[in-house]
Amino acid sequence: MRGTNLGEFEELVLLAVAALEKEAYGVSIGQLIEDEARRNVTISTIHNALYRLEKKGYLTSRFGGATDERGGRRKRYFQLTEEGKIALQESRELRERMWQLIPDTNG
Amino acid sequence: MAERPPEMADRLLVWYCSDHYAEELIGDLHEWYGFNRSRHGKTRADLMYWSDVIRLMTLYRFKTYSEFFQNSNDNNMIKNHMVIAWRHLTKKKEFALINLTGLTIGICTSLLLLIYAQYEFSYDKFHDEAASVYRVHQDRYNNGELATEWAAGASAIGPVLSDNMPEIKEYVKMNNITGVLSHGEKSFFETKGYFATPSFFGVFTVSVVNGSYEQFDEPFKIALSEKAANKYFGEEDAVGQVLTFNGRDNYDVVAVYQDIPDNSHFDIDVLFSFQTAISIMGEQFDTEWNWDGFYTYLELDEGTDPIAFEAKINGFIEDERGDLMRADNVWADYSLMALPDIHLNSNRMMEFEPNGNEQSVVFLVIIAGIILLIAWVNYINLATAKSLERAKEVGIRKVMGSQKNQLVIQFLSESFILNVLALLVAILLAYLLLPWFNEFTGRAIVFPFSSVFFWWFCLTVVLVGGILSGIYPSFVLSGFNPVSVLKGKLTGTSGGQLMRKSLVVFQFAASIILLICTYAIYSQISYMQNEQLGIDIDRTLVVRGPEIVDSTYLDRFNGFKDNLQKESSIQEIASSSSIPGERPEWNAGGIRLLDKPENETNQYRIIGMDEGYIDFYGLEILTGRKFSAANSGETGNVLLNESGARLMGFKNYEDALNKQILFWGDTFNIIGVAKDYHHESLKQSYDPYIFRYSPGFRANYSIRISSNDLRETIDMIEDEWNQSFAGNPYDYFFLDDFFNKQYESEVRFGNVVALFAIVAIIIACLGLFGLTLFTAMNRTREIGIRKVLGASVQRILLLLTRDFSTLIIIAAIIAVPAAWFILRAWLENFPYRIELSLWVFLVPVVLLILISLVSVGFHTLKAALQPPINSIKDE
Numbered sequence: 001m002r003g004t005n006l007g008e009f010e011e012l013v014l015l016a017v018a019a020l021e022k023e024a025y026g027v028s029i030g031q032l033i034e035d036e037a038r039r040n041v042t043i044s045t046i047h048n049a050l051y052r053l054e055k056k057g058y059l060t061s062r063f064g065g066a067t068d069e070r071g072g073r074r075k076r077y078f079q080l081t082e083e084g085k086i087a088l089q090e091s092r093e094l095r096e097r098m099w100q101l102i103p104d105t106n107g
Numbered sequence: 108m109a110e111r112p113p114e115m116a117d118r119l120l121v122w123y124c125s126d127h128y129a130e131e132l133i134g135d136l137h138e139w140y141g142f143n144r145s146r147h148g149k150t151r152a153d154l155m156y157w158s159d160v161i162r163l164m165t166l167y168r169f170k171t172y173s174e175f176f177q178n179s180n181d182n183n184m185i186k187n188h189m190v191i192a193w194r195h196l197t198k199k200k201e202f203a204l205i206n207l208t209g210l211t212i213g214i215c216t217s218l219l220l221l222i223y224a225q226y227e228f229s230y231d232k233f234h235d236e237a238a239s240v241y242r243v244h245q246d247r248y249n250n251g252e253l254a255t256e257w258a259a260g261a262s263a264i265g266p267v268l269s270d271n272m273p274e275i276k277e278y279v280k281m282n283n284i285t286g287v288l289s290h291g292e293k294s295f296f297e298t299k300g301y302f303a304t305p306s307f308f309g310v311f312t313v314s315v316v317n318g319s320y321e322q323f324d325e326p327f328k329i330a331l332s333e334k335a336a337n338k339y340f341g342e343e344d345a346v347g348q349v350l351t352f353n354g355r356d357n358y359d360v361v362a363v364y365q366d367i368p369d370n371s372h373f374d375i376d377v378l379f380s381f382q383t384a385i386s387i388m389g390e391q392f393d394t395e396w397n398w399d400g401f402y403t404y405l406e407l408d409e410g411t412d413p414i415a416f417e418a419k420i421n422g423f424i425e426d427e428r429g430d431l432m433r434a435d436n437v438w439a440d441y442s443l444m445a446l447p448d449i450h451l452n453s454n455r456m457m458e459f460e461p462n463g464n465e466q467s468v469v470f471l472v473i474i475a476g477i478i479l480l481i482a483w484v485n486y487i488n489l490a491t492a493k494s495l496e497r498a499k500e501v502g503i504r505k506v507m508g509s510q511k512n513q514l515v516i517q518f519l520s521e522s523f524i525l526n527v528l529a530l531l532v533a534i535l536l537a538y539l540l541l542p543w544f545n546e547f548t549g550r551a552i553v554f555p556f557s558s559v560f561f562w563w564f565c566l567t568v569v570l571v572g573g574i575l576s577g578i579y580p581s582f583v584l585s586g587f588n589p590v591s592v593l594k595g596k597l598t599g600t601s602g603g604q605l606m607r608k609s610l611v612v613f614q615f616a617a618s619i620i621l622l623i624c625t626y627a628i629y630s631q632i633s634y635m636q637n638e639q640l641g642i643d644i645d646r647t648l649v650v651r652g653p654e655i656v657d658s659t660y661l662d663r664f665n666g667f668k669d670n671l672q673k674e675s676s677i678q679e680i681a682s683s684s685s686i687p688g689e690r691p692e693w694n695a696g697g698i699r700l701l702d703k704p705e706n707e708t709n710q711y712r713i714i715g716m717d718e719g720y721i722d723f724y725g726l727e728i729l730t731g732r733k734f735s736a737a738n739s740g741e742t743g744n745v746l747l748n749e750s751g752a753r754l755m756g757f758k759n760y761e762d763a764l765n766k767q768i769l770f771w772g773d774t775f776n777i778i779g780v781a782k783d784y785h786h787e788s789l790k791q792s793y794d795p796y797i798f799r800y801s802p803g804f805r806a807n808y809s810i811r812i813s814s815n816d817l818r819e820t821i822d823m824i825e826d827e828w829n830q831s832f833a834g835n836p837y838d839y840f841f842l843d844d845f846f847n848k849q850y851e852s853e854v855r856f857g858n859v860v861a862l863f864a865i866v867a868i869i870i871a872c873l874g875l876f877g878l879t880l881f882t883a884m885n886r887t888r889e890i891g892i893r894k895v896l897g898a899s900v901q902r903i904l905l906l907l908t909r910d911f912s913t914l915i916i917i918a919a920i921i922a923v924p925a926a927w928f929i930l931r932a933w934l935e936n937f938p939y940r941i942e943l944s945l946w947v948f949l950v951p952v953v954l955l956i957l958i959s960l961v962s963v964g965f966h967t968l969k970a971a972l973q974p975p976i977n978s979i980k981d982e
């Protein structure tokens with residue numbers, strides 16, 4: 001089962017890519033995680049994670065067009081692949097199954 | 108964006124990062140930096156930026172090799188420089204080889220020399236407290252004149268100072284003791300044994316590996332070096348064992364300490380607890396002001412100024428002992444020497460071992476520098492000379508748009524490549540040569556790969572060498588005017604010629620100075636070794652007298668002597684307290700004529716001898732008579748040497764006869780005066796001696812052998828020895844070897860200078876060889892035409908060698924006075940020295956001219972002998 005071993009941070013990045021749809025690039029992903037998870041991230045960590053995920057086949061990327069923003073430098077946009085979606089799904093299902101196993105503490 | 112992230116970080120990223128990633132990364136990084144800046148402020152944002160750039164340095168983002176080298180023109184050019192440099196090296200193999208050999212030899216020799224110098228300067232720095240430990244030196248004066256300079260002071264000085272000066276944290280006191288130590292069957296004669304206070308282990312960094320020195324403050328305790336412990340006990344545990352000293356006293360081994368490193372001014376095999384000495388010899392071992400020979404080391408509180416403290420000591424001595432000493436018309440001055448300075452700066456009575464000399468080490472460092480310079484000069488010379496050949500290349504490069512600084516970089520990189528290559532070969536060579544070099548210098552140096560100094564040397568050689576030797580040729584080359592070069596109009600500039608010539612002069616001047624020094628040093632050594640000593644030390648075997656003896660000693664000695672003298676292989680035998688070739692350990696002060704006032708005493712060196720000594724060594728008696736065993740009461744008689752008689756105040760030696768002298772409470776009668784002879788090496792002047800009669804003196808037996816079969820005779824003496832002095836080790840040596848050992852340091856120094864003279868000459872001649880090769884090649888056609896027009900071979904030879912001969916002669920004119928100054932200063936150290944005759948200067952100069960003519964001659968002759976048709980038909 002290649003690729004089911006998603007790290008916690010990697011999972012967050014994948015979720016952020018999914019949430020941002022077509023607007024997912026390094027900075028926006030970082031900001032989303034900062035806002036939602038309320039923790040500081042560094043841009044190098046994001047990029048290194050993105051690279052690993054792309055290598056694992058969960059993400060693809062393309063360059064956006066040159067814009068007037070940021071000195072005309074292009075952005076690299078990321079998108080989930082089918083494998084990526086399955087991996088997220090599997091991870092979520094795993095968690096839910098595990099939750100079921102916990103005895104109900106209230107009674 | 109108003110706020111810009113650190114530019115250097117961006118540059119770093121662009122430099123390493125592949126273009127595939129750089130654009131998006133910088134975009135994202137800058138955007139992120141904007142947030143951080145507003146959230147955290149500039150400093151923190153900058154720091155985070157750097158950290159991001161560094162953390163993005165993962166392998167896959169790096170540029171590939173081809174990206175690195177294809178992207179910029181500069182990188183391209185560097186690659187091209189390397190290629191061209193390599194082609195030049197391999198194309199002109201002779202020149203490359205000459206250059207490389209010269210540089211390698213130069214770097215290798217100077218590396219070895221610097222390793223040696225660094226080792227000499229490293230002495231005693233391994234002690235943790237090295238910076239605050241001082242040795243007390245003592246100068247004794249008699250009648251206002253400096254009489255003796257001691258490395259070891261009076262017995263009281265350490266304890267008394269320590270009691271009275273709060274600045275002294277601890278003091279160590281040591282006193283040499285020699286004798287036979289035995290454990291069961293094993294006995295050895297120990298010369299490196301010392302009484303020492305327990306503070307030895309705290310003040311010096313000598314770690315105890317087994318046992319402890321806690322009990323070292325009790326009498327009859329002993330501590331052994333690992334080496335010594337191994338000698339007596341092998342694999343057994345030494346601590347708790349017992350060693351017997353001179354067959355008399357038993358000592359408990361309480362500790363085994365790490366062998367003292369070679370770069371220490373003392374080497375100690377056995378330490379006897381100091382309390383032993385006090386219990387045997389009494390309290391005066393700690394309280395006597397007129398008993399010298401006690402090494403005293405003081406550990407001072409941090410921040411104590413040694414100079415001020417020295418003054419304080421002498422002030423204290425003045426208060427305590429000034430009047431007493433003045434009454435006797437004697438004086439003692441004390442000075443401090445820092446522990447790490449001792450090895451190179453102290454040359455006093457009773458040094459542990461012969462010390463080095465800072466001057467000669469500095470001299471060697473200077474030689475190292477000069478040799479390195481000579482080697483670089485070679486490179487400069489050859490490279491500039493060859494510049495003519497490369498003029499076309501430069502012209503074309505310039506026409507194609509090369510900037511001057513690009514050309515400079517090109518030629519610099521060539522010299523860098525050559526220097527790096529030479530350095531690598533030189534390090535390998537030095538590494539292989541080090542064992543041999545150690546034998547040569549008498550040191551045990553390990554190659555200092557891990558020392559900072561070594562890496563500094565490498566860096567300096569590459570940087571300084573690369574730049575120094577490359578800069579001049581590269582400026583000459585890059586300065587050519589492309590138009591005239593391409594038209595083929597280039598001739599050597601006169602400025603360049605002058606430069607080259609003065610460099611050759613410098614090389615040869617340095618070589619000549621070294622050669623003259625070598626010649627003079629060897630002459631001085633051979634003068635000292637061959638000069639008449641005034642005594643006969645040939646065919647003499649010396650046996651160290653027995654230490655384990657009882658009341659039957661004198662009978663045993665007489666039996667031993669009689670038995671040996673019956674043998675036809677033995678000519679004569681004598682016993683004495685000291686033998687020629689060493690400074691007599693017995694130095695006595697407070698001696699005066701009986702009728703002189705009490706404050707007119709002096710110090711003399713004393714030799715105790717039997718009736719045979721004077722005849723044995725052939726001392727000449729100027730007046731009076733020698734000792735005779737037949738006279739009763741002979742032990743109350745003494746002889747003086749000339750210096751002794753003069754110090755006693757006799758202008759006419761006859762007047763000394765039958766005068767009484769007072770020597771430590773006893774009176775002695777002078778029965779004769781002997782001619783001065785060299786008891787020590789010729790590095791020392793004559794000292795005042797008193798010869799005392801003492802039959803069978805136990806320290807040394809001198810035996811003159813008349814047989815040619817030495818082995819058999821030595822074995823025969825050993826048999827006799829074992830019969831008479833069973834249990835004592837048989838320790839013998841030949842006196843002429845022993846005597847010549849005194850010149851060991853000079854011989855070594857001479858060898859080292861000789862070696863470097865040879866190296867300097869080889870390098871200089873290599874350069875000359877290369878230059879002639881070049882001139883001969885360049886002037887082939889000229890020579891051909893000259894021959895066609897009728898020039899003889901001799902004329903051509905003269906033409907080609909004239910330039911170089913002139914240079915060598917100029918070099919000699921500069922070198923001779925310089926060498927004269929250096930040698931005069933060096934020879935000042937010797938009371939008996941050679942005259943600096945014309946020969947000392949002439950022989951080396953002529954020798955060098957011959958050598959250089961040979962190296963010039965080969966190519967010159969070849970060029971001159973060639974039939975002209977060969978050279979003219981070209982083109």
